[in-house]
Amino acid sequence: MEINHTVIDSVPILAVSGRIDATTSRDLENALNGLIEEDNNRIIVDLAGVEYISSVGLRVMLAALKKVRPKQGDLMLASLQPFVREVFEITGFTKLFLICPDQREAISKMKTG
Amino acid sequence: MMGINREITVPARLGEIPAISDFIYEVMSACGFDAKKIMEMQLAAEEACTNISNYAYEERNGQIHITAAAEDDLHLTLEDWGTPFDPTSRIAPVTESPAEERPIGGLGIYLIKNCVDEIHYQHRDGKNILKLVKNKD
Numbered sequence: 001m002e003i004n005h006t007v008i009d010s011v012p013i014l015a016v017s018g019r020i021d022a023t024t025s026r027d028l029e030n031a032l033n034g035l036i037e038e039d040n041n042r043i044i045v046d047l048a049g050v051e052y053i054s055s056v057g058l059r060v061m062l063a064a065l066k067k068v069r070p071k072q073g074d075l076m077l078a079s080l081q082p083f084v085r086e087v088f089e090i091t092g093f094t095k096l097f098l099i100c101p102d103q104r105e106a107i108s109k110m111k112t113g
Numbered sequence: 114m115m116g117i118n119r120e121i122t123v124p125a126r127l128g129e130i131p132a133i134s135d136f137i138y139e140v141m142s143a144c145g146f147d148a149k150k151i152m153e154m155q156l157a158a159e160e161a162c163t164n165i166s167n168y169a170y171e172e173r174n175g176q177i178h179i180t181a182a183a184e185d186d187l188h189l190t191l192e193d194w195g196t197p198f199d200p201t202s203r204i205a206p207v208t209e210s211p212a213e214e215r216p217i218g219g220l221g222i223y224l225i226k227n228c229v230d231e232i233h234y235q236h237r238d239g240k241n242i243l244k245l246v247k248n249k250d
Contacts, residue, residue: 021134022127022163052152054159055220083152090227091220 002049003031011110012040013103017049020057028057032064032075041073044106048079053087065097074098074113078106116184117143125166125175125193130159133179137189140181146249153228154187154247160221161191161200161243169195169241186230187247197236200225200243 001018012035020028035043045061047053065075078100080088088094098113100106121136123129134155141151158179165177170193178192200222226232231246 019134021159022130052155054156054163055224056163058220083149087156087224090224 001027003027005031005035008103008107009111011042011044011107013044013046013107015046015049015103019052020050020060021052021054022056025054025056025060029060029063032060036064036067041068041071042110043068043073044076044078044103044110046078046103046106047081047084048103050084051081053084055091058087058091058093062093062096074110076100076106076110078103116182118180118182120178120180122176122178125162125170125177125195127163127166129177130162133158133162136179137181140183141187141247144183144187144249146187146247150247150249154189154245157225157228157245157247158189158191160225161245164198164200164221165191165193165195165241169193169198171196185249187249189245189247191243191245192240194240198241199234199236201232201234 001016001020001024004015006013006015014031016028018024032043043064061075068075076098079102080099088099098109100109117140119136119140121132123132137155137158138151141154162177166172169175175193175195180190182188203219203222225245229245230248233244235242
């Protein structure tokens with residue numbers, strides 16, 4: 001798994017590629033926690049390059065969401081691929097996150113929301 | 114077509130998940146399953162193995178023995194020698210309650226149930242035996 005960190009219009013974006021499973025989810029957890037510790041509470045995770053996610057990955061994202069929401073922040077997800085979307089839908093996680101079709105829309109929503 | 118029968122034994126550690134996923138990919142792709150069904154089975158197996166590691170072995174050292182028998186359907190059997198743990202008894206109903214409030218191991222079990230066509234559990238000869246079945250069509 002690979003994580004690229006960029007900042008566009010002051011919004012931090014983590015672009016993940018590869019598989020988010022029990023062995024790789026710790027890297028995503030560390031990247032999210034690093035941003036949150038630096039007081040970045042409005043974060044976009046772009047999943048365009050992710051074809052697979054398991055419950056460990058869902059829990060990592062939920063944990064991050066629970067840290068930023070009380071600080072008027074948000075964790076938005078962009079570009080879910082078909083299998084990842086299916087996993088989010090099965091578990092009801094689509095109701096917990098704001099999910100955008102692509103990164104551009106997520107940035108626009110993050111700035112206005 | 115000829116059936117495929119393969120088996121592997123791995124330590125019950127999360128670091129073994131890629132090896133289990135590769136094993137499933139090899140068997141299922143050789144039998145002509147599509148990519149979506151392969152990922153669904155990989156997900157079910159990852160969740161089952163995570164639960165074995167966390168709840169049957171409670172993070173102690175242990176082994177998972179996996180057999181794959183595939184012809185028209187894939188029958189994946191996972192055996193472990195940990196504490197009796199019946200995942201089928203913990204399948205949470207579909208509710209509006211937040212996912213994180215589901216019972217222990219519940220999110221993984223919920224995914225297993227939705228990713229395979231059949232789940233069978235038995236405890237026999239000191240082993241947890243979990244069989245997951247995925248239909249090709």
